[in-house]
Amino acid sequence: EFGPRALGNRSLLADPRKPEMKDILNSRVKHRQPFRPFAPIVLYERAKEVFEGEEDSPFMLIAKNVRPEWRNKIPAIVHVDGTARVQTVREETNPTLYRLLKEFDALTGVPVLINTSFNVKGEPIIETPRDAVICFLTTGIDHLVMHDTLVSKNALHKIVGPLVNTYTDVATMVMANMKPA
Numbered sequence: 001e002f003g004p005r006a007l008g009n010r011s012l013l014a015d016p017r018k019p020e021m022k023d024i025l026n027s028r029v030k031h032r033q034p035f036r037p038f039a040p041i042v043l044y045e046r047a048k049e050v051f052e053g054e055e056d057s058p059f060m061l062i063a064k065n066v067r068p069e070w071r072n073k074i075p076a077i078v079h080v081d082g083t084a085r086v087q088t089v090r091e092e093t094n095p096t097l098y099r100l101l102k103e104f105d106a107l108t109g110v111p112v113l114i115n116t117s118f119n120v121k122g123e124p125i126i127e128t129p130r131d132a133v134i135c136f137l138t139t140g141i142d143h144l145v146m147h148d149t150l151v152s153k154n155a156l157h158k159i160v161g162p163l164v165n166t167y168t169d170v171a172t173m174v175m176a177n178m179k180p181a
Contacts, residue, residue, distance in 0.1 A: 007060055007087055007115055008041055008097035010126050012141065014076070014114040016040060021076035021114060028140025032121040038114045039085040040077040043101050046111040047088045050074070060087035060115075074112050087115060137164040 012029060014021050016038075026034050039060055042050055047057075051064040063083045066074070077084045091098040105111040118126040120139060126132045129146055136144040136151065137160065144151045 007117075008089065008094055010118045010132075012114075012116045012118050013041075013100075014038075015108075016074040016076040016112050016114045017108065017110055019075040024140070025114070025116065030116070030120055031139075037079045037084075038077055038116050039087065040074065040112045041087045041089050041097065041101065041115040043098070043105065043111040044088040044090045046105070047086065050112060051084065051086055057086045057088050058090070058093065060085050062086060073110060076114055077112065134164065134168055138168060 012025065014025060018024075022038055023034055025038060026032050026036055030036070044056065048054065049067070050070045051066055053062070053064045055062055055064075057064070063079075063085050065082055066078050066084050068082075071078050071082065089098050089101055101111055101113060104113060118132065118135065120135065126135055132144060132146060133151075135141065136153075142153060
């Protein structure tokens with residue numbers, strides 16, 4: 001991945017204040033190695049307060065040092081070398097994501113969220129609503145937002161989840177064995 005992407009739109013977002021969030025995302029959702037870091041999104045106007053450097057970084061292409069006073073506040077996005085691959089968010093470029101960051105900041109005093117692509121290891125990024133629902137139901141994702149709809153898991157998911165997994169596995173096998181007509 002390089003350059004403009006669907007960051008903040010087809011994304012997994014999480015609270016960076018919890019040190020265990022990196023491990024939760026890697027094990028329950030992304031299914032990848034536990035050392036793999038996650039990147040932050042930050043309000044553009046607060047970026048210099050949290051990260052060192054003056055550069056704007058709208059495409060998550062720049063690794064910046066996390067200021068020492070912030071490292072314990074947002075441990076889930078701090079790499080072992082004290083850096084993070086930052087994406088700055090401006091209101092004029094992504095009003096919805098900007099408002100979400102503003103609200104999180106108002107509630108917590110932290111203008112940062114974890115932002116990672118909405119996919120699991122070895123799979124392409126989610127492309128359709130169907131892909132999103134299947135990924136939601138078959139991983140440890142707690143909530144799914146599509147446009148103006150919020151879907152949350154409840155106790156019934158423990159029954160539905162395995163059925164969706166079985167359906168997905170069978171559908172994949174059938175598709176793999178179908179011969180073109």
